[in-house]
Amino acid sequence: MRHNLIKPMKLRFLAIGVVWASMTMLVQGEWATFTYSSGFQNGGVIPDNSLVGWADTRQVSGLVGEILDVNVGLQLSGGWNGDLYSWLVHSTGFAVLLNRVGGTGVNPPGYGDAGMSMMLDDQGEKGDIHWYGGGFIPTTTAWPTVPDGAPTPSDNWKPDGRYVDPIDGDVGVAPRTALLSSFNGLNPNGDWTLFIADVAAGETSTLTSWTLNIQTAAVPEPASLVQGAVVVLLMGGVMGGYRLRGQKRRFHSH
Structure with a gap:
C-alpha cells in the first residue's frame, strides 16, 4: 500500500521539473x-x-x-x-x-x-x-x-x-x-x-x-509546447490517481 502512495509523488516532482524547464526557456x-x-x-x-x-x-x-x-x-x-x-x-x-x-x-x-x-x-x-x-x-x-x-x-x-x-x-x-x-x-x-x-x-x-x-x-520552441502538454497529462494522471484511490477506499469501507 505504501509503495502505491509514493508513485503519484514522483510524478508530481517530475511535472514540476518540466514546468521549470519550460519557464527557463521563456525567460532567455x-x-x-x-x-x-x-x-x-x-x-x-x-x-x-x-x-x-x-x-x-x-x-x-x-x-x-x-x-x-x-x-x-x-x-x-x-x-x-x-x-x-x-x-x-x-x-x-x-x-x-x-x-x-x-x-x-x-x-x-x-x-x-x-x-x-x-x-x-x-x-x-x-x-x-x-x-x-x-x-x-x-x-x-x-x-x-x-x-x-x-x-x-x-x-x-x-x-x-x-x-x-x-x-x-x-x-x-x-x-x-x-x-x-x-x-x-x-x-x-x-x-x-x-x-x-x-x-x-x-x-x-x-x-x-x-x-x-x-x-x-525568446519565443517558446516547439519542444517547450510539447513539455507543456506533458505537464498537463502528468498532473492529470496525478490527480486522477488520487481520485481513483479515494474511490477504492470508499468502496471497500462499505
Missing part, C-alpha cells in the same frame, strides 16, 4: 542592436540654449516577444556636458538619459567636459552618469556588437533618471525614477524617439550617433 532572450549615425535633423547639431531641443525618431520592426532590457548608447562631440538634458520615449516607456550631469545647487552648470561616448544601462557598474566626476570624457569601450549585442555592464554607466526641470533647482538631489526599466514588458516594435536639449548658452554639442540595444523574451 535575444539581443538586437540598432545604431543610427545619419539622417539627423540639423546634422545632429543640438540647438544652443534652447528648450525646444533636438529629436530623432526611428522605427523598430521585426522583433518578437516583449522587452526584457534596454540599453542606449550616445556619442556626442563638443559642447558642455553639463548643459545637456536628454530622454528616450517609446510607447508608454520613458527614461531620462542625461540631466545636466554634475549639476548641483552649488554648481548648476555641471561638468564642462566636451562630449561623451558611452552606453547607458540600468545595471551599469561604472555608476550613475550624473556623478561621473568630470575632468574626462565618459566612455564605454566594449560597445555592443551585431548580431548578439550583449552588453558589458562593467563598462557601462547608469542613466541619470532624474525627471525634474533641468533649469530649476538642484537636479542632483532629485530621485532617479525615470530609468530604462520603464520599457520592460512592452512590445519593442514601433517608434523610438531620442530627445536632447542644450539648456544653457555657450558651447554647442553634436550627436554623431546613437545606439538602441534591446533584449526581448
Whole structure:
C-alpha cells in the first residue's frame, strides 16, 4: 500500500521539473542592436540654449516577444556636458538619459567636459552618469556588437533618471525614477524617439550617433509546447490517481 502512495509523488516532482524547464526557456532572450549615425535633423547639431531641443525618431520592426532590457548608447562631440538634458520615449516607456550631469545647487552648470561616448544601462557598474566626476570624457569601450549585442555592464554607466526641470533647482538631489526599466514588458516594435536639449548658452554639442540595444523574451520552441502538454497529462494522471484511490477506499469501507 505504501509503495502505491509514493508513485503519484514522483510524478508530481517530475511535472514540476518540466514546468521549470519550460519557464527557463521563456525567460532567455535575444539581443538586437540598432545604431543610427545619419539622417539627423540639423546634422545632429543640438540647438544652443534652447528648450525646444533636438529629436530623432526611428522605427523598430521585426522583433518578437516583449522587452526584457534596454540599453542606449550616445556619442556626442563638443559642447558642455553639463548643459545637456536628454530622454528616450517609446510607447508608454520613458527614461531620462542625461540631466545636466554634475549639476548641483552649488554648481548648476555641471561638468564642462566636451562630449561623451558611452552606453547607458540600468545595471551599469561604472555608476550613475550624473556623478561621473568630470575632468574626462565618459566612455564605454566594449560597445555592443551585431548580431548578439550583449552588453558589458562593467563598462557601462547608469542613466541619470532624474525627471525634474533641468533649469530649476538642484537636479542632483532629485530621485532617479525615470530609468530604462520603464520599457520592460512592452512590445519593442514601433517608434523610438531620442530627445536632447542644450539648456544653457555657450558651447554647442553634436550627436554623431546613437545606439538602441534591446533584449526581448525568446519565443517558446516547439519542444517547450510539447513539455507543456506533458505537464498537463502528468498532473492529470496525478490527480486522477488520487481520485481513483479515494474511490477504492470508499468502496471497500462499505
